[in-house]
Amino acid sequence: MTINSTNVPEELGGHGIGKLLAKSALDYALLNGHFIIIRCRFVQHYIDKYEPQYAKYILN
Template sequence: MLKSIQHNPESHRFEVHLEGLNAYMSYVLTEDVIEYNHTIVPKALGGRGIGSELVKYGLAYARVNHLAVIPSCSFVAAYIQKHPEFQDLLVDQ
């Protein structure tokens, strides 16, 4: 896992700063539900698994804080589909 991922609660996102660029996963938090709505990784940082690390970090945050997850970002949804160990976090719909 990237050691430089930081939670920025004021901006509602998890961020990593590499090579002068910013990658992040943003969220909306309501009561006991966190909705991951965007994952942004600049092209220059692409192909290194940074997006996956951001998602893994965000899902770990949800688990530790007993939050249900809504993956409205397609990248987050695809990650959860490929990693069934996180499917228990999904909001019952």
């Protein structure tokens, strides 16, 4: 599964919606047996900072 981007309306920024989108996408991929290709810098940063356990499922 490829995660290309996350998009949150500017007026909703800073409320954790991007983090929720990232976590939901990652959980979906793992629950369905997919490896993950990250093309979104936000999601990569999220994994590095909050969810390093997902790193083993990421393909470069």
